[in-house]
Amino acid sequence: MAREKEILEKVRARLDDLTKPKDSLGYLEKIIERYASITEKTEFKLPLKKIISVFCGDHGIAEEGVSAYPQEVTKQMVYNFVRGGAAINVIGKYIGADVFVVDVGVNGDIEKKGDGMWEFFISHKVNHGTKNFLKEPAMTPDEAKKSIEVGYKMSEIAQKYDIAVPGDMGIANTTPASAIVSFITEQPPEKVVGRGTGIDDQKLKKKIQVVREAIEKWRPKNGMEALEKFGGFEIGAIAGFILGCAEKKIPVVVDGIISLAGFCVAYSLDRSIPEKVFFGHKTYEPGGAVISEFFGQRPIVDLEMRLGEGTGGAIATTIIEIALSLYMNMATFSSAGVSRKID
C-alpha cells in the first residue's frame, strides 16, 4: 500500500507538470493512474505489446433455442479467427496485437487444416461443449477447475505483453453469462438478460425464463459453483486469465457480458480483482450496466457494439495507449516555458 501511494504520488506530480490545464486530460488521467498502480511502474515503454486471447466454447443450453445462431457457428468462427477474417482479427491487426485463439470447449474437433495463423491456435479442450444446465450442471467441478486453469496458463503467455484482452466465442454464451452475473450481483434475470446476437421478443422471454429457472434449480453457493452449474468453458478460462494476469501485474481490459461473467467469477475468488482491470467497452446487454454500477466502474468507450470476441476491450487499448503516450511524451511547464495558472 505504501508502494502504491508512492507510485500514485509520482504519477500525479508528473501529470500536474505537463503543459495542460490541471486535470484536463479527464478520464485519461484516471487510466494512467490505474495502469501505473496495476503495473507498479511510473514509466512505460510504448507502444504497448498487446495480447488478445479469444477463448472458445460451446453450450448445451443452446438446444433450448436461446440464440439467434446455430451452434455450428462457434466452430466455423474458430476457423474464421485463424484465417484472420473476424472483427477481432481486424481490430487486433489495427492495434498491433497478437490474437490467440484457444479452444477450451468447442463442440467438435478443430482440424488444423488449410491456410491460417495456426501458430496462434491453442487447443486446451476441456470437453465438447457444456451440458444443458436446465437438465444437469453445465460442467463437473473438475471441468470448472480445468477451464480456469486454461486461462491461467494463457496468462503465462501474456507475461511477454504489456496489456491483455480476453475475448470469447460461444453460441448461446450470453445465457450462462447472464445467469452468473445475475447470481453475483443479486439482480433478477429480467434486469440482466438481453438479446445477445439479436433474438426476438419471444426468445428473450424464453431466455429470461431459462436463467430464472436455472438459478432457482441450482442455487449456487459462490461464484465457482455458479461457473460449474451454468458454464461455460470459455467463461471459466476468462476468469483464470484475469486472475493470472492480475497476479502477474498485467493490466487486463475486460470486454462485454461474457468477459464480465468471467470477471465476476474471478472476483468471487479474489476480491481485489476490480482494481486490477479496466472496463473497456460499455456492454450492450443490460447486465453490463448492472455490473458497472455494482463495481462502480466506468467503461472507457461506448460504441454500442455487441459481438464479443474481445472487440470492445481491444478498441479500448488504443485509448489506454494514447493516455500513456501523453503521460510519457508531453512537455512540462518548466521545459516548455509555459506560464502556470493564475492564483
Add this chain to the structure above:
Amino acid sequence: MAREKEILEKVRARLDDLTKPKDSLGYLEKIIERYASITEKTEFKLPLKKIISVFCGDHGIAEEGVSAYPQEVTKQMVYNFVRGGAAINVIGKYIGADVFVVDVGVNGDIEKKGDGMWEFFISHKVNHGTKNFLKEPAMTPDEAKKSIEVGYKMSEIAQKYDIAVPGDMGIANTTPASAIVSFITEQPPEKVVGRGTGIDDQKLKKKIQVVREAIEKWRPKNGMEALEKFGGFEIGAIAGFILGCAEKKIPVVVDGIISLAGFCVAYSLDRSIPEKVFFGHKTYEPGGAVISEFFGQRPIVDLEMRLGEGTGGAIATTIIEIALSLYMNMATFSSAGVSRKID
C-alpha cells in the same frame, strides 16, 4: 440524393454480409455510413491520411478575468505546438497525423526561431487578438470574414488528406464560444457557460454575467454577426475550415466547445453542415450537451477531456479508422463458410 441512397445501400449490403451478428458493430456501422455518405465512396484506402489544424488566436475579453491562465499562454503554446510538446502533438504522432499550427490572431509576433516543425506553422494573422466584446465588437465585419477565409484556405491543404480535425488555442476562448453557442441554440448562458480550463465559482459567475451582458448588448442577427461581435479569429477559422472541408467532401471531426462554436457559425451559413461532420468527443463544457441535443448528434468518445487543441477529435479518428478497417477487411459469410442467423 439518389447517389447517396445508392451509396448507403451498397454499404449496408456489405455490412450485413460481414461475419458478425447483424448490426452488432453498433455505432461503428453508423460511422461507416456517415463516412461513406460524406465522401461519396464505398471503398476506403487505409490508413486514413489525417490532418489536424490548430487555429490560434487571442481574446480581448481575457482582460475581464474570465480565464484561469494569463493571455501570454496562447503564444507560449504556439511554440510548444511547433516543438511538439503539447497534447495534440503527442496524439497527432500516435494517430499518424500532420499537425498544422495556424496563427490567425495571436497577440504578439511569433518569431520563427529555435528548433521546431516550422514547416507546419502557418501565419495567417488577421489581427493581434480580438477586442474586449463587453466594450466594443470583438472583430470588424472584415476581420470576421478574413478569419473564415483562413480556415477555408486550410481546407485546401486538407484536400490531400482523408479526414480533418480542427483544433484551437486561445486563452479565454470558451467565453466567446459560449456566447456563440448560447446565441445559436437560444439557450441561456447559465446552461452553456462552463469552467473552461478550470476557473472557480466566482469567476464562473462573472463569466456567465459577461456572456449574458454581451448577448443583450450586441443582439446579433445571425451566426456571422455573432462571430463578429464575440470573436474570435480561431473560431472563425474553424468555421471556414469546416465549410471548406464539407464542400470538398473531406470528413471533419469536431472537437470541444471551441470547435462547436465554429461549427455553429458554419451551420448558420450552410444548414447541411451537421450531416457532414462527426462529433468526436463529448464536450465537458455544459454547452457541449446543449449542442449535441440541439443537433441530435452523438459524440464518438467521452473521455472527460477539456483541453481543446483538437485532442478529443483526434482521438476519435482512431475509432473512425477502426470502423472503416472492419468494413474493408472482415470476411464475409459466404467467403468464410459461416452459417447465418436462424429464421
